[in-house]
Amino acid sequence: QSVLTQPPSASGTPGQRVTISCSGSRSNIGSNTVNWYQQLPGTAPKLLIYSNDQRPSGVPDRFSGSKSGTSASLAISGLQSEDEADYYCAAWDDTLNGVVFGGGTKLTVL
Amino acid sequence: QVQLQESGPGLVKPSETLSLTCTVSGGSITSSYYNWDWIRQPPGKGLEWIGSFYYSGSTYYNPSLKSRVTISADTSKNQFSLMLSSVTAADTAVFYCARHWLWLPYDAFDIWGQGIMVTVSS
Numbered sequence: 083q084s085v086l087t088q089p090p091s092a093s094g095t096p097g098q099r100v101t102i103s104c105s106g107s108r109s110n111i112g113s114n115t116v117n118w119y120q121q122l123p124g125t126a127p128k129l130l131i132y133s134n135d136q137r138p139s140g141v142p143d144r145f146s147g148s149k150s151g152t153s154a155s156l157a158i159s160g161l162q163s164e165d166e167a168d169y170y171c172a173a174w175d176d177t178l179n180g181v182v183f184g185g186g187t188k189l190t191v192l
Numbered sequence: 193q194v195q196l197q198e199s200g201p202g203l204v205k206p207s208e209t210l211s212l213t214c215t216v217s218g219g220s221i222t223s224s225y226y227n228w229d230w231i232r233q234p235p236g237k238g239l240e241w242i243g244s245f246y247y248s249g250s251t252y253y254n255p256s257l258k259s260r261v262t263i264s265a266d267t268s269k270n271q272f273s274l275m276l277s278s279v280t281a282a283d284t285a286v287f288y289c290a291r292h293w294l295w296l297p298y299d300a301f302d303i304w305g306q307g308i309m310v311t312v313s314s
Contacts, residue, residue: 084238113297114296114297114298114299115297115298115299117299117300117301119239119301125306126288126304126305126306126307127239127288127301127304128304129300129301129302132298132300132302133298133300138302170238170239172239172241172301174294174296174297174299178254178255179252179255180241180243180244180252180253180254180255181229181241181244181292181299181301182241183238183239183240183241184238185238186238186239
């Protein structure tokens with residue numbers, strides 16, 4: 083049981099826009115920023131979004147993040163086949179004094 | 193360009209201590225801007241944060257693993273290490289080391305190693 087809650091799966095067709103939600107509590111998302119990681123099959127996770135809505139250099143602007151209260155969302159527009167991956171949200175938790183992850187969402191491009 | 197590389201045994205016996213090392217190249221683990229962390233991922237499952245080390249010696253550990261975990265560093269070799277004691281089959285996982293930018297309320301794992309698979313089995 084993960085501290086942050088994500089849907090286990092999501093899907094879309096090429097060109098569509100999909101969103102992935104991440105729900106937490108006051109001690110994590112409510113107090114600290116949210117990051118999103120993309121894990122392509124058989125590879126290490128990669129930082130996709132940091133500080134709620136910031137993209138590292140090299141991440142396409144098709145990826146965007148937002149946060150409101152104790153929830154966050156990742157949106158992917160213009161879906162492409164190479165976006166098929168697992169996506170994880172994460173945040174620091176002030177009560178646990180450490181990083182907590184969501185359970186991950188497997189995105190399928192139909 | 194900073195790179196991280198995990199190393200260590202791929203097979204550990206139950207009840208023994210798992211020991212892994214992360215070698216950092218292209219940057220220093222004594223940088224004041226970063227912590228250095230371990231994260232694991234059991235086969236087919238999600239990510240679990242293990243703990244964090246800052247070069248001054250301060251550490252943070254996942255409460256669920258705290259009694260079994262030690263993270264330390266050898267600054268002369270620019271390496272940091274993970275020790276996980278009394279392992280069981282439930283500790284079988286891919287272990288990642290990562291650079292952790294930690295300035296609350298902001299933080300992020302911005303660079304990851306490729307990961308190393310560790311199996312606990314007799």
